[in-house]
Amino acid sequence: MSTITTEELSETTLLRFATAGSVDDGKSTLVGRLLHDSKSVLTDQLEAVERASASRGQEAPDLALLTDGLRAEREQGITIDVAYRYFATPLRRFILADTPGHVQYTRNMVTGASTAELTVILVDARNGVVEQTRRHAALAALLRVPHVVLAVNKMDLVAYEEKVFAAIAEEFTAYATELGVPEVTAIPISALVGDNVVEPSANMDWYGGPTVLEHLETVPVSHDLSHCHARLPVQYVIRPQNSDHPDYRGYAGQIAAGSFHVGEQVTVLPSGRTSKVAGIDLLGEPVDVAWTTQSVTLLLEDDIDISRGDLIVPTKDAPATTQDIEATVCHVADAALTVGHRVLLKHGTRTVKAIVKDIPSRLTLDDLSLHPHPGQLVANDIGRVKIRTAEPLPVDSYSDSRRTGSFILIDPNDGQTLTAGMVGESFAAPEPVKDETDDDGWDF
Structure with a gap:
């Protein structure tokens, strides 16, 4: 993979995605394979994994160790906490959350998928759809994750049989559709060998769809939340203690949805008091407009009682x-x-x-x-x-x-x-x- 410049990164989109599945379905191995084959692993990291694998008597590097960072995880051989990783290709930047598969850690899957635009749900081709698979599909539907990838893993252990993959894909898609999942993309893979993860598989010529990475790079991701009602939960009230701005009173927070404009009439909830946006400070500089995920400070025309926990919204879109x-x-x-x-x-x-x-x-x-x-x-x-x-x-x-x-x-x-x-x-x-x-x- 060619070196990516800062300028190129600034022009690529960001995809947040999470992995989910039952214990030993190969989530951490898939993530490790993605990092390894996309050349997103530093040399010293790979050398450390190779040494740890060799100490266990394994001939090949155990790529799951790239994400199973806790000592307890390495000892038990299972993921018990959410592991976040960042990597990038020339087409897109990624933030991934590798979540645990054990039923007692379902809460961690909720954490990892709550901000995801895509969830990769793994299924062991030998076991098919199991209860934890259904649980993760239900959570993806409840969390309204827009895109779900069904990765049927360990196809090498079922002789790369198309009918095995087709049966699992049909069962899962029917279940997910009933839950209200808007889109399911099924991909047959072997995370251990590398089939259809980054490179197309030579063992499954019957499959003509994208690899996992190809799908991650091309799936539509919309960060345009201008259609959403604007919301700013107030995190902090700023009153500088200096003589340069004795009357400064700003309301700081991260915009949760929509956008705010200077001159816009706003309402503060739950009090219901109204005012107009007199100014917006972003990274210490005044701007005319700010939008979702930006951390800003709003200045209002009127001196009204606002504190942490209040919600600033456009008056025309105020929720009840x-x-x-x-x-x-x-x-x-x-x-x-x-x-x-x-x-x-x-x-x-x-x-x-x-x-x-x-x-x-x-x-x-x-x-x-x-x-x-x-x-x-x-x-x-x-x-x-x-x-x-x-x-x-x-x-x-x-x-x-x-x-x-x-x-x-x-x-x-x-x-x-x-x-x-x-x-x-x-x-x-x-x-x-x-x-x-x-x-x-x-x-x-």
């Missing part, structure tokens, strides 16, 4: 605020989530007290049926919840915004993350609820 949230969630904690559970809900930069009012259903992954009113969700369960918050929150539907339509539930006692949630429906005019006041001060 509500204290009643219905959402689909993935429970990630070992302790169960139960009806009546008192939690903290973190949405954007705001954290409020909340109570789990109901758990209407739990998803059964085998047949996608709903188990009504299970009473609780345990680790790795996917279900629906109804939550009442102590304060109004301006939430979007997750289908409109993956950033402002998501939240996490936190244990108020020890700060542990309990649940990752995706807002499915908010109730602008909820039915009256009885007073929940009690001795511990959770009165809402």
Whole structure:
């Protein structure tokens, strides 16, 4: 691969993608093969992998060691944490998240795929679609990952049989389509040997599609979020302590969606106060417009009360605020989530007290049926919840915004993350609820 200049990198697009699959399906080996065959591994890294492999009595380098960086991972031979890696080709830059396959680490897959535009789900050709495959497909659908690649791995162990690949691809695609996954691309590979990872396979002349890298380089990726409603969660209020700018008051944060323009009328939520954008500072310099993912400071014409946790939005696109949230969630904690559970809900930069009012259903992954009113969700369960918050929150539907339509539930006692949630429906005019006041001060 030719050397990529800084100028060339600035002109390429960025793709965030995650890998998922069952234990020993070869996720880390696939990632290692991608890095190795695309010449994205430094010489000293490869030498270290070769030494570690030789010490284990392996003749060939174990490419999985390029991502399994924790000592416990190397000893157990499985991935137990999300490994992030950056690499680039002349056509595109990549940030990948290699996620664990063991069911007890499904929570890590949620973390890795939550910001991904594409997920590669691996299947062992000998085993086909298993429960963890279905779980990862369901999570990809819930997280609204736009593109899913089914990589049928270890084709060398099934004699590169086309009918094996075709049967697995058909079963998975039917399941993913029922879940609502918009696009599935199936690719037969052998990560260990290198078939159809970076270079086309000479062992599968019946396959005429792209290699994994070719697909990653060419899949459409749109970072144009101008169609989304603009949202700026306030992270920090800036008041410089110097005489040069005695009246400076800026509201800093990362734009979660859309764009902001100088002169635009905005509303601050949940207070509902309005003003106009007087200026935008980006990296210390004034600009007329700023957009999604940029970290900026907004200056407003009016001196109004704004603090961390508030949300600045265009007045014309202001979301409704509500204290009643219905959402689909993935429970990630070992302790169960139960009806009546008192939690903290973190949405954007705001954290409020909340109570789990109901758990209407739990998803059964085998047949996608709903188990009504299970009473609780345990680790790795996917279900629906109804939550009442102590304060109004301006939430979007997750289908409109993956950033402002998501939240996490936190244990108020020890700060542990309990649940990752995706807002499915908010109730602008909820039915009256009885007073929940009690001795511990959770009165809402």
